[in-house]
Amino acid sequence: MARLTNKVAIITGGASGIGAGTVRRFVEAGAQVVIADIQDELGQALAAELGAAVIYQRTDVSSEADVSAMVDLAVSHFGRLDILFNNAGFGGVSGEIQDTEIAEAYANTVGVMFTGVVLGMKHAARVMKPQGSGSIISTASVAGLQGGLGPHVYSGIKAGVIGLTRSVALELAAFNVRANAICPGGIATPIFAPMLEAVIGDNQSVVEIMRVRMAQAQPIKRSGEAEDIANMALFLASDESTFVTGQHHVVDGGMTSTRMRLAAALEIEVTQP
Ligand code: NAD
Numbered sequence: 001m002a003r004l005t006n007k008v009a010i011i012t013g014g015a016s017g018i019g020a021g022t023v024r025r026f027v028e029a030g031a032q033v034v035i036a037d038i039q040d041e042l043g044q045a046l047a048a049e050l051g052a053a054v055i056y057q058r059t060d061v062s063s064e065a066d067v068s069a070m071v072d073l074a075v076s077h078f079g080r081l082d083i084l085f086n087n088a089g090f091g092g093v094s095g096e097i098q099d100t101e102i103a104e105a106y107a108n109t110v111g112v113m114f115t116g117v118v119l120g121m122k123h124a125a126r127v128m129k130p131q132g133s134g135s136i137i138s139t140a141s142v143a144g145l146q147g148g149l150g151p152h153v154y155s156g157i158k159a160g161v162i163g164l165t166r167s168v169a170l171e172l173a174a175f176n177v178r179a180n181a182i183c184p185g186g187i188a189t190p191i192f193a194p195m196l197e198a199v200i201g202d203n204q205s206v207v208e209i210m211r212v213r214m215a216q217a218q219p220i221k222r223s224g225e226a227e228d229i230a231n232m233a234l235f236l237a238s239d240e241s242t243f244v245t246g247q248h249h250v251v252d253g254g255m256t257s258t259r260m261r262l263a264a265a266l267e268i269e270v271t272q273p
Pocket residue numbers: 012013014015016017018019036037038039059060061062087088089090112139140141142183184185186187188189190191192
Protein backbone atom coordinates (compact mmCIF):
# COMPACT_ATOMS: atom_id res chain seq x y z
CA MET A 1 0.00 0.00 0.00
CA ALA A 2 1.21 3.50 -0.81
CA ARG A 3 1.85 5.77 2.17
CA LEU A 4 -1.31 7.88 1.74
CA THR A 5 -3.71 5.32 0.28
CA ASN A 6 -7.35 6.20 1.09
CA LYS A 7 -6.36 9.57 2.56
CA VAL A 8 -7.86 12.90 1.51
CA ALA A 9 -5.77 16.07 1.75
CA ILE A 10 -6.24 19.80 1.28
CA ILE A 11 -3.15 21.77 0.31
CA THR A 12 -3.42 25.57 0.48
CA GLY A 13 -1.07 27.45 -1.81
CA GLY A 14 -1.09 24.21 -3.82
CA ALA A 15 -0.86 25.90 -7.22
CA SER A 16 2.83 26.84 -6.95
CA GLY A 17 6.17 26.10 -5.32
CA ILE A 18 6.19 24.00 -2.14
CA GLY A 19 2.43 23.44 -2.33
CA ALA A 20 2.48 22.22 -5.93
CA GLY A 21 5.43 19.93 -5.17
CA THR A 22 3.47 18.51 -2.24
CA VAL A 23 0.35 17.97 -4.37
CA ARG A 24 2.44 15.84 -6.73
CA ARG A 25 4.12 13.92 -3.90
CA PHE A 26 0.81 13.21 -2.12
CA VAL A 27 -0.84 11.98 -5.32
CA GLU A 28 2.13 9.69 -6.03
CA ALA A 29 1.65 8.36 -2.49
CA GLY A 30 -2.00 7.52 -3.16
CA ALA A 31 -3.88 10.53 -1.74
CA GLN A 32 -6.80 12.45 -3.18
CA VAL A 33 -6.11 16.17 -3.00
CA VAL A 34 -7.97 19.48 -3.01
CA ILE A 35 -5.74 22.31 -4.27
CA ALA A 36 -6.83 25.55 -2.58
CA ASP A 37 -5.28 28.71 -4.01
CA ILE A 38 -6.02 32.05 -5.61
CA GLN A 39 -4.00 31.36 -8.79
CA ASP A 40 -6.85 29.77 -10.74
CA GLU A 41 -5.01 29.08 -13.98
CA LEU A 42 -2.06 27.32 -12.32
CA GLY A 43 -4.28 25.40 -9.91
CA GLN A 44 -6.67 24.22 -12.60
CA ALA A 45 -3.80 23.18 -14.89
CA LEU A 46 -2.17 21.11 -12.14
CA ALA A 47 -5.49 19.46 -11.26
CA ALA A 48 -6.16 18.66 -14.93
CA GLU A 49 -2.67 17.18 -15.32
CA LEU A 50 -3.03 14.91 -12.29
CA GLY A 51 -6.54 13.61 -13.11
CA ALA A 52 -9.50 12.58 -10.98
CA ALA A 53 -7.51 12.36 -7.73
CA VAL A 54 -7.16 16.15 -7.68
CA ILE A 55 -9.60 19.04 -7.75
CA TYR A 56 -8.97 22.76 -7.62
CA GLN A 57 -11.03 25.19 -5.54
CA ARG A 58 -10.43 28.93 -5.55
CA THR A 59 -9.83 29.75 -1.88
CA ASP A 60 -8.58 32.91 -0.25
CA VAL A 61 -7.33 31.48 3.03
CA SER A 62 -7.89 34.80 4.82
CA SER A 63 -11.64 34.44 4.22
CA GLU A 64 -13.52 32.24 6.70
CA ALA A 65 -16.29 31.57 4.18
CA ASP A 66 -13.71 30.33 1.65
CA VAL A 67 -11.89 28.12 4.17
CA SER A 68 -15.14 26.64 5.44
CA ALA A 69 -16.22 25.89 1.85
CA MET A 70 -12.81 24.34 1.10
CA VAL A 71 -13.17 21.88 3.98
CA ASP A 72 -16.78 21.12 3.03
CA LEU A 73 -15.70 20.43 -0.56
CA ALA A 74 -13.10 17.85 0.52
CA VAL A 75 -15.79 16.03 2.50
CA SER A 76 -18.53 16.28 -0.15
CA HIS A 77 -16.30 15.40 -3.12
CA PHE A 78 -13.88 12.85 -1.63
CA GLY A 79 -15.86 11.74 1.44
CA ARG A 80 -13.53 12.73 4.27
CA LEU A 81 -10.59 14.92 5.34
CA ASP A 82 -7.41 13.36 6.73
CA ILE A 83 -4.74 15.97 6.04
CA LEU A 84 -4.72 19.76 5.93
CA PHE A 85 -1.51 21.45 4.76
CA ASN A 86 -1.77 25.17 5.68
CA ASN A 87 0.89 26.36 3.29
CA ALA A 88 -0.32 29.48 1.44
CA GLY A 89 1.94 32.48 1.85
CA PHE A 90 4.04 35.26 0.41
CA GLY A 91 6.70 37.73 1.58
CA GLY A 92 4.15 40.20 2.87
CA VAL A 93 4.61 43.71 4.15
CA SER A 94 8.29 44.64 4.43
CA GLY A 95 10.64 47.54 5.08
CA GLU A 96 12.05 49.12 8.22
CA ILE A 97 9.90 48.78 11.34
CA GLN A 98 9.32 52.55 11.76
CA ASP A 99 7.87 52.69 8.25
CA THR A 100 5.45 49.80 8.67
CA GLU A 101 2.04 50.90 7.50
CA ILE A 102 -0.68 49.30 9.57
CA ALA A 103 -3.14 49.22 6.73
CA GLU A 104 -3.98 46.98 3.82
CA ALA A 105 -0.58 45.33 3.26
CA TYR A 106 -0.12 44.53 6.95
CA ALA A 107 -3.69 43.27 7.34
CA ASN A 108 -3.33 41.07 4.26
CA THR A 109 0.00 39.66 5.46
CA VAL A 110 -1.42 38.68 8.85
CA GLY A 111 -4.72 37.64 7.27
CA VAL A 112 -3.17 35.13 4.88
CA MET A 113 -0.30 33.71 6.92
CA PHE A 114 -1.66 33.78 10.47
CA THR A 115 -5.44 34.13 10.38
CA GLY A 116 -5.44 31.77 7.39
CA VAL A 117 -3.71 29.09 9.49
CA VAL A 118 -6.09 29.63 12.42
CA LEU A 119 -9.06 29.30 10.06
CA GLY A 120 -7.64 26.15 8.51
CA MET A 121 -7.16 24.57 11.93
CA LYS A 122 -10.63 25.68 13.07
CA HIS A 123 -12.47 24.15 10.13
CA ALA A 124 -10.32 21.02 9.87
CA ALA A 125 -10.91 20.41 13.59
CA ARG A 126 -14.69 20.42 13.17
CA VAL A 127 -14.31 17.44 10.79
CA MET A 128 -11.26 15.68 12.26
CA LYS A 129 -12.31 15.70 15.94
CA PRO A 130 -15.53 13.71 15.39
CA GLN A 131 -13.67 11.49 12.92
CA GLY A 132 -11.06 10.72 15.59
CA SER A 133 -8.08 11.14 13.27
CA GLY A 134 -6.24 13.71 11.20
CA SER A 135 -2.97 15.51 10.54
CA ILE A 136 -2.71 19.30 10.27
CA ILE A 137 0.58 20.59 8.91
CA SER A 138 1.43 24.28 8.67
CA THR A 139 4.30 25.95 6.86
CA ALA A 140 6.28 28.19 9.21
CA SER A 141 9.86 29.18 8.32
CA VAL A 142 13.41 29.40 9.61
CA ALA A 143 12.52 33.11 9.78
CA GLY A 144 10.31 32.18 12.74
CA LEU A 145 13.35 30.78 14.55
CA GLN A 146 16.10 33.36 13.93
CA GLY A 147 16.35 37.03 13.03
CA GLY A 148 17.61 38.24 9.67
CA LEU A 149 15.96 35.59 7.54
CA GLY A 150 12.86 37.44 6.41
CA PRO A 151 10.85 40.66 6.75
CA HIS A 152 9.84 41.64 10.32
CA VAL A 153 6.12 40.91 10.16
CA TYR A 154 6.68 37.70 8.20
CA SER A 155 9.18 36.53 10.84
CA GLY A 156 6.77 37.32 13.67
CA ILE A 157 3.92 35.50 11.95
CA LYS A 158 6.04 32.41 11.30
CA ALA A 159 7.09 32.30 14.97
CA GLY A 160 3.39 32.62 15.75
CA VAL A 161 2.54 29.65 13.56
CA ILE A 162 4.99 27.54 15.57
CA GLY A 163 3.37 28.61 18.86
CA LEU A 164 -0.14 28.15 17.50
CA THR A 165 0.76 24.65 16.32
CA ARG A 166 2.09 23.68 19.74
CA SER A 167 -1.01 25.00 21.51
CA VAL A 168 -3.60 23.50 19.16
CA ALA A 169 -1.78 20.16 19.13
CA LEU A 170 -2.41 19.82 22.88
CA GLU A 171 -6.16 20.24 22.43
CA LEU A 172 -6.40 17.90 19.45
CA ALA A 173 -4.18 15.11 20.80
CA ALA A 174 -7.05 13.58 22.77
CA PHE A 175 -8.91 13.16 19.49
CA ASN A 176 -5.98 11.51 17.70
CA VAL A 177 -5.58 14.63 15.57
CA ARG A 178 -2.02 15.89 15.19
CA ALA A 179 -0.65 19.35 14.43
CA ASN A 180 2.90 20.01 13.27
CA ALA A 181 4.76 22.85 11.58
CA ILE A 182 7.53 22.71 9.01
CA CYS A 183 10.29 25.35 8.93
CA PRO A 184 11.75 25.45 5.42
CA GLY A 185 15.11 27.09 4.79
CA GLY A 186 15.84 28.58 1.37
CA ILE A 187 13.64 26.79 -1.15
CA ALA A 188 13.76 27.75 -4.84
CA THR A 189 10.17 28.81 -5.59
CA PRO A 190 8.39 31.76 -7.22
CA ILE A 191 7.91 33.37 -3.78
CA PHE A 192 11.14 35.29 -4.41
CA ALA A 193 9.93 36.96 -7.62
CA PRO A 194 9.08 40.31 -5.94
CA MET A 195 12.55 40.43 -4.33
CA LEU A 196 14.50 40.28 -7.56
CA GLU A 197 15.26 43.81 -8.69
CA ALA A 198 14.33 43.63 -12.33
CA VAL A 199 11.53 41.96 -14.19
CA ILE A 200 13.16 38.68 -15.04
CA GLY A 201 10.48 36.63 -16.68
CA ASP A 202 8.22 33.79 -15.74
CA ASN A 203 8.08 31.77 -12.55
CA GLN A 204 10.42 29.11 -13.84
CA SER A 205 13.18 31.60 -14.46
CA VAL A 206 12.77 32.91 -10.89
CA VAL A 207 13.15 29.36 -9.62
CA GLU A 208 16.28 28.80 -11.71
CA ILE A 209 17.90 32.03 -10.54
CA MET A 210 17.11 31.32 -6.90
CA ARG A 211 18.42 27.78 -7.22
CA VAL A 212 21.83 29.15 -8.18
CA ARG A 213 21.83 31.97 -5.62
CA MET A 214 20.78 29.78 -2.70
CA ALA A 215 23.26 26.98 -3.38
CA GLN A 216 25.71 28.63 -0.94
CA ALA A 217 23.13 29.68 1.69
CA GLN A 218 23.60 26.64 3.95
CA PRO A 219 26.12 23.89 4.75
CA ILE A 220 24.52 21.54 2.22
CA LYS A 221 25.64 23.18 -1.00
CA ARG A 222 22.46 23.18 -2.98
CA SER A 223 19.27 25.14 -2.84
CA GLY A 224 16.31 23.59 -1.10
CA GLU A 225 13.69 22.19 -3.47
CA ALA A 226 9.91 22.00 -3.08
CA GLU A 227 10.33 18.20 -2.91
CA ASP A 228 12.46 18.51 0.26
CA ILE A 229 9.49 20.08 2.05
CA ALA A 230 7.00 17.77 0.33
CA ASN A 231 8.89 14.77 1.71
CA MET A 232 8.64 16.10 5.28
CA ALA A 233 4.95 16.88 4.74
CA LEU A 234 4.46 13.33 3.44
CA PHE A 235 5.98 11.87 6.60
CA LEU A 236 3.84 14.11 8.83
CA ALA A 237 0.72 13.28 6.81
CA SER A 238 1.30 9.54 6.87
CA ASP A 239 0.72 6.96 9.58
CA GLU A 240 4.51 6.75 10.04
CA SER A 241 4.27 9.84 12.28
CA THR A 242 1.31 8.97 14.51
CA PHE A 243 3.35 9.70 17.69
CA VAL A 244 4.63 13.08 16.40
CA THR A 245 2.66 16.20 17.32
CA GLY A 246 3.11 19.79 18.52
CA GLN A 247 6.54 20.13 16.91
CA HIS A 248 8.25 22.27 14.31
CA HIS A 249 10.42 20.34 11.88
CA VAL A 250 13.33 22.22 10.33
CA VAL A 251 14.26 21.37 6.73
CA ASP A 252 17.03 23.84 5.90
CA GLY A 253 20.20 22.06 4.76
CA GLY A 254 21.75 23.00 8.12
CA MET A 255 21.22 26.77 7.73
CA THR A 256 20.07 27.39 11.30
CA SER A 257 22.94 25.31 12.70
CA THR A 258 25.50 27.85 11.50
CA ARG A 259 26.25 31.55 11.35
CA MET A 260 25.62 31.57 7.61
CA ARG A 261 22.74 33.73 6.55
CA LEU A 262 20.40 33.33 3.66
CA ALA A 263 20.35 37.07 2.97
CA ALA A 264 24.13 37.24 2.66
CA ALA A 265 24.14 34.31 0.29
CA LEU A 266 21.42 35.85 -1.79
CA GLU A 267 23.08 39.29 -1.81
CA ILE A 268 19.67 40.89 -1.40
CA GLU A 269 18.20 43.08 1.27
CA VAL A 270 15.45 40.97 2.79
CA THR A 271 13.59 43.91 4.30
CA GLN A 272 13.05 45.49 0.87
CA PRO A 273 10.16 44.42 -1.38
P1 NAD B 1 4.92 30.24 -3.88
O1 NAD B 1 4.73 31.67 -4.18
O2 NAD B 1 5.49 29.37 -4.95
O3 NAD B 1 3.56 29.56 -3.40
C1 NAD B 1 2.70 30.19 -2.49
C2 NAD B 1 1.27 29.97 -2.94
O4 NAD B 1 0.39 30.55 -1.97
C3 NAD B 1 0.97 30.62 -4.30
O5 NAD B 1 0.41 29.69 -5.19
C4 NAD B 1 -0.04 31.70 -3.93
O6 NAD B 1 -0.99 31.96 -4.96
C5 NAD B 1 -0.69 31.12 -2.69
N1 NAD B 1 -1.38 32.14 -1.92
C6 NAD B 1 -0.95 33.39 -1.61
N2 NAD B 1 -1.92 34.06 -0.98
C7 NAD B 1 -3.00 33.22 -0.88
C8 NAD B 1 -4.29 33.34 -0.33
N3 NAD B 1 -4.73 34.48 0.22
N4 NAD B 1 -5.11 32.26 -0.38
C9 NAD B 1 -4.71 31.11 -0.96
N5 NAD B 1 -3.50 30.94 -1.51
C10 NAD B 1 -2.65 32.00 -1.47
O7 NAD B 1 5.85 30.19 -2.58
P2 NAD B 1 6.41 28.98 -1.69
O8 NAD B 1 7.83 29.26 -1.47
O9 NAD B 1 5.99 27.67 -2.22
O10 NAD B 1 5.65 29.28 -0.31
C11 NAD B 1 4.86 28.32 0.38
C12 NAD B 1 5.01 28.56 1.87
O11 NAD B 1 6.35 28.29 2.26
C13 NAD B 1 4.70 29.98 2.34
O12 NAD B 1 3.93 29.92 3.53
C14 NAD B 1 6.08 30.55 2.63
O13 NAD B 1 6.03 31.58 3.59
C15 NAD B 1 6.80 29.32 3.11
N6 NAD B 1 8.26 29.36 3.07
C16 NAD B 1 8.93 29.42 1.88
C17 NAD B 1 10.31 29.43 1.88
C18 NAD B 1 11.12 29.48 0.61
O14 NAD B 1 12.36 29.64 0.68
N7 NAD B 1 10.50 29.36 -0.56
C19 NAD B 1 11.01 29.39 3.10
C20 NAD B 1 10.30 29.32 4.28
C21 NAD B 1 8.92 29.30 4.26
